[in-house]
Amino acid sequence: VTNPIRKIVIVGGGTAGWMAAALVAVLPACRSPSAGRIGRDRHGRRRRGHRPAHPNFNARLGLDEADFMRKTQATYKLGIEFRDWGRKGDSYIHPFGAFGHPIGGAPFHQHWLRARSGARPTSHRGLQPADHGGLGRQVRPALPDPRALGSTFNYAYQFDAGLYALYLRAYAEAAAWSAPRARSPTSNSVRETASSGVVLENGERIEGDLFIDCSGFRGLLIEQRAEGRLRRLDALAALRPGRRRAVRFGRARHAPTRATADAAGWRWRIPLQHRVGNGYVYCSSHISDDEAAPPCWSTSWRARRRPTRASCGSSPAAARSSGCKNVRGRRPGQRLPGAAGEHQHPPDPGGDHHPAGAVPDRGFAQADQDEYNRVMDLEFERIRDFLVLHYHANQRDRVAVLERPPHLPDPRQPGLQDGPVPRSRRGGAYKDGFFKEPSWLAVYLGQNVVPVGHDPLVAAVDPAESARVLAELRAAVARTVEAMPAHQAFLRAFADARVSP
Amino acid sequence: MTRVLIVGGGIDAWMTAAALASAGAPTVMVAETAPPAEGRIAALPSLRGLHARLEISEERLARAAGATPRLAARYGAAVEPFGETGASLEGVPFHHYWLRAGDGAPLADWSLAAQAAARGRFAPASPDPRSPLSTLDHGLTLDAAGYADLLKAVALKAGAMVVDGRPDADLVVDASASEEPWIDWSAWLPSGVKLADDGLVSTFQPTPLNAGRRARAVSGNVVAIGAAYGAIGAGDGGDLQLLQSAVSRLVALFPTTPAAAAEYDRLSELALERARDMAILRWGDLSSPPAPLARKIAQFESRGRVVMYDEEAWPEGAWVHAMLARGIVPRRWDPLVERMPLERTRGVLGRDEGGDRADGGGDGAFQGA
Numbered sequence: 089v090t091n092p093i094r095k096i097v098i099v100g101g102g103t104a105g106w107m108a109a110a111l112v113a114v115l116p117a118c119r120s121p122s123a124g125r126i127g128r129d130r131h132g133r134r135r136r137g138h139r140p141a142h143p144n145f146n147a148r149l150g151l152d153e154a155d156f157m158r159k160t161q162a163t164y165k166l167g168i169e170f171r172d173w174g175r176k177g178d179s180y181i182h183p184f185g186a187f188g189h190p191i192g193g194a195p196f197h198q199h200w201l202r203a204r205s206g207a208r209p210t211s212h213r214g215l216q217p218a219d220h221g222g223l224g225r226q227v228r229p230a231l232p233d234p235r236a237l238g239s240t241f242n243y244a245y246q247f248d249a250g251l252y253a254l255y256l257r258a259y260a261e262a263a264a265w266s267a268p269r270a271r272s273p274t275s276n277s278v279r280e281t282a283s284s285g286v287v288l289e290n291g292e293r294i295e296g297d298l299f300i301d302c303s304g305f306r307g308l309l310i311e312q313r314a315e316g317r318l319r320r321l322d323a324l325a326a327l328r329p330g331r332r333r334a335v336r337f338g339r340a341r342h343a344p345t346r347a348t349a350d351a352a353g354w355r356w357r358i359p360l361q362h363r364v365g366n367g368y369v370y371c372s373s374h375i376s377d378d379e380a381a382p383p384c385w386s387t388s389w390r391a392r393r394r395p396t397r398a399s400c401g402s403s404p405a406a407a408r409s410s411g412c413k414n415v416r417g418r419r420p421g422q423r424l425p426g427a428a429g430e431h432q433h434p435p436d437p438g439g440d441h442h443p444a445g446a447v448p449d450r451g452f453a454q455a456d457q458d459e460y461n462r463v464m465d466l467e468f469e470r471i472r473d474f475l476v477l478h479y480h481a482n483q484r485d486r487v488a489v490l491e492r493p494p495h496l497p498d499p500r501q502p503g504l505q506d507g508p509v510p511r512s513r514r515g516g517a518y519k520d521g522f523f524k525e526p527s528w529l530a531v532y533l534g535q536n537v538v539p540v541g542h543d544p545l546v547a548a549v550d551p552a553e554s555a556r557v558l559a560e561l562r563a564a565v566a567r568t569v570e571a572m573p574a575h576q577a578f579l580r581a582f583a584d585a586r587v588s589p
Numbered sequence: 590m591t592r593v594l595i596v597g598g599g600i601d602a603w604m605t606a607a608a609l610a611s612a613g614a615p616t617v618m619v620a621e622t623a624p625p626a627e628g629r630i631a632a633l634p635s636l637r638g639l640h641a642r643l644e645i646s647e648e649r650l651a652r653a654a655g656a657t658p659r660l661a662a663r664y665g666a667a668v669e670p671f672g673e674t675g676a677s678l679e680g681v682p683f684h685h686y687w688l689r690a691g692d693g694a695p696l697a698d699w700s701l702a703a704q705a706a707a708r709g710r711f712a713p714a715s716p717d718p719r720s721p722l723s724t725l726d727h728g729l730t731l732d733a734a735g736y737a738d739l740l741k742a743v744a745l746k747a748g749a750m751v752v753d754g755r756p757d758a759d760l761v762v763d764a765s766a767s768e769e770p771w772i773d774w775s776a777w778l779p780s781g782v783k784l785a786d787d788g789l790v791s792t793f794q795p796t797p798l799n800a801g802r803r804a805r806a807v808s809g810n811v812v813a814i815g816a817a818y819g820a821i822g823a824g825d826g827g828d829l830q831l832l833q834s835a836v837s838r839l840v841a842l843f844p845t846t847p848a849a850a851a852e853y854d855r856l857s858e859l860a861l862e863r864a865r866d867m868a869i870l871r872w873g874d875l876s877s878p879p880a881p882l883a884r885k886i887a888q889f890e891s892r893g894r895v896v897m898y899d900e901e902a903w904p905e906g907a908w909v910h911a912m913l914a915r916g917i918v919p920r921r922w923d924p925l926v927e928r929m930p931l932e933r934t935r936g937v938l939g940r941d942e943g944g945d946r947a948d949g950g951g952d953g954a955f956q957g958a
Contacts, residue, residue: 092924148680449921455887459896462884518899543841547613 091449093297099286099309100302103249106256108300110149113263143243149259157583159255161361162247164575171348173535174482180534181344184242186526188561191554196561197529198543199554205542246345246358297450361585463520470521474528481535592616594756597764598623600630600733601815601832603740605762607643608836610747617749618756623765626733631659631784631791633826634671634726639833643743647729653742654735658727660706662791662825664871667695667914670703672714672726674906678937681925684909685893688922690934696913699938701725706789728826730787760845761811774800774821774865778873781822791825795872798822800865806857807850812839819861821868830902831864859900867903870911886917893919 096112098105146156156162167183174180188196285295286309301309348355358365532538546554573581593614595602598621610617640650650656661670674696675683687696697703701724705711715722745751781798784791802819806812815832823831835857844853866882869875878886881898885908888894895908903911912918926934 090921449924453891455884455891459884459888459894519897519901520899548611 091451093450095296096298096300097286097294097296098300098302100304101253101257102302102304103253103256104304105300105302106253106260107145108302109260110256110263112300113260143245149256151259154583156255157245157247157579158585158587160245160247160251161363161585162245162583163360163579165244165246165345167344169344169346170478170531170534171346173347173349173354173478175536178534178536180530182527182530182534184244187529188557191557192549194543194546194549195525197533198546199549200558201539201542202546202551203555203558204538246360248360361579466518466520467522470518471523474521474523474531477528477531478535481532481537483536592756592758593618593760593762594752594758595619595762595764596622596755597762597815597817598737599626599764600737600740600829601817602762602764603737603744604639604832605764605814605836605839606744606749607740607747608639608840610744610749611643612840615748616758617744617747618752618758619744619749620752620755626737628733629655629730629784629787630733630736630829631662631787631793631824631826632729632731632829634728636729636826636829636833639836643740645739645743650729650731650736650739653739655732656729656736657787658711658789659730659787659791660702660711660725660727660789661697661700662793664793664825664911664914667910668697668703668706668790669907669910669914670697670700670706671728672700672702673724674700674703674910675938676724679925679928681923682893682895682905682909685922685926686929686934686938688893688919689926690931690938696910702727709789711789728791730784730791759810760843762839763811763813763817764815766816771799771801772804774802776874776877777869777879778821778865780872781820781824781868782872783822783824793825793872796822796824802858802861806835806854807844810845812844812853814839818857819865821861821865823864823868825871827864827868827902831861834860834900834902856900859898860902863898863900864902867908867911870908870915875915886912889919890917891919892921893923 098108098112143153146153165184167181169179169181171179186196187200190196191199285293286299287293299309301307303309345359346357348357353369355366355368572578593609593616595606595609595618597619602619602621602623606617606619637647640647647656660672661668663669675687677683678686683699684696687699701721705725711727712722712725713727714725717723775798778798778800780795781800782793783796785794786792798820800820800822803813803817806814806818814835816828818835819831821827821831838853838856838860842849842853842856844850862879862881866879866885869878869882870886875886881896885896888896889908889912895905895912897905897908929937
């Protein structure tokens, strides 16, 4: 490559910034000392958060799983429990992975739909390890054999975002990156930005070829470009993230990751090894900031912290509060948005989302920028549609935030909308977009929006035969879960944060 | 799903009938109108998926439709093989490594299918992923009339029936070439292609074409399928691939409600236009391509990236070969390939060459073909 990128500057020292830095660090172009610089933004403070990271991201960096988990207080997650979303009292699990394998050319869930409409209706519960108390257990489904049960499900991590940023920082610094040294916490914050670089509070000027903006909603660099301004995703704009709070070990320690809906929003709880995180996302037009603190939280705590939009995180839960996105990923100003900062899930570190894959050289051709932006737009809009689905696919009456407001766009996914009840079977059937068909299915079925009828291809398989396969899978899942160690026991043996190796 | 009437004939009508009847549609009626197709036609490897669903073996195809395998297609001077060419390394497609370290040899030199075809050899793909033969994939050439008859036999056995006149039906499938308001694509595609040589490396010759599509695939309770919906003259297997995907879509969505019809329309349009873009790239006029294709070409030319949209008919590898065949060569490669030292890349490319391995036995349905 002629005209290569010689120096990359990342603004923002949070998880997003260090994730981007770690990814870029594997590039030969960044092997020279001081090739990359990280500047913390003015308001940068380490936030404690809990984020799922696709194991692929860490694997790509070659991180040791046990070491990473110990140092970030990480736990495993096989799925998320959603409470009170479809109707009050409901509970369902959005598992990571597919529901079984196709039988005779028709998707597995179509067979389930047929069995459900038969004389002995069956439930889709129990077809994923997460349903069998598996949320409290752990198995690592690393089996490549597509026939193996293990290949139908997947897992994510939950970890302390601040610790993860530190962890990746150590990784990136060992590889190539440097962060400005600082005498005071603010002296290395970004004071101003210019087209050729950024100026820190301590007066130091940092220049570079490619700028990656990981400064979160403020978009310190990207906001300067008209086409890079924040665009509200109307459907979610009314929501705001509320307070977060961590509790020490309690009785709830072993409980699963959970999102519970209420009248004005929803609460999340995420167990880590050393504490359980809690938070609240609410609709500010339905509840005041003061009311938004759940009653169990102490007054003193409430007084201490104000809600802040900027604290939108990137757990699947908190992502629902991200009512905005940077409409232009990268613009003529040679800047790229933060990989994780604007993204609600860790980007695939392969070609498309790799900063270097998007930016081949210093030419910054318009066509390359357009293509990056096109893919980012698709990703965001499809994730938005999936999030919106949670709010309007439900049977709750007169519940403020869960009603579908008139301005809210239909999450018009391939074939999923057919009046109030979807008939079709193809949600998430697209190429770019994080949430694929199994995720759409989990929410629809979990929130009681069940297709009418089933795929006619199912008819080619004898009902007794598909009933047998369904029963077998359920039994196999139950057996597999029974053989798994408890989550806590697995962590203790594999990646106990209290033990330093 | 109740009564379906298919109006038309040949492969379009009988593939639809066979798929619907096998999928369990209780009443599938075919009002035969069009004369049976003639000559030999080309099919892509993906058609084997449909054959598996309809339980049509390759032996039966060889017997009834004179099926013979094809491993590659020639467009102009370039050979485009099926199957894999090289292997992705560290998540970056092979052609980027080839661009960086290649010594001017054509990309097809790293394709087992292309090398085997050039030497007149054939073996079915190996299911063992460790075997080099697992990178193979083959398409078919078929007698159009024999193939239509075979599909007809499958459809009738599955319960479809031939009817006279136009009985009432809940859904009518128009599988006849009809004269409807047409979105004209002839400026991009002044002609189509049809099979000229049906050997292991298929070649094609131009054929007259009225390229375009109907404004809508679904109108009331009538669904246009195959040539009745759109024509891109893709006698290289693209037409059959489009038909197959339309039939699957029809079975899955059964567009009798407005929402399902709109969805069927949307997906049909995407699928046809992506296949059209490939047809334009291979034998059409590139002076002012449609926007999605222009973007594809610009991105490939700029840095070897293949832009893939939803509902693509052709896999990424086919686009790489088609671009190169048309003389569109990337100016740059993905900088990520530079993580691997150049010498090592050269070593990998040297070992990766598949030419000497193409001597698997030609057992199976096509022995002696």
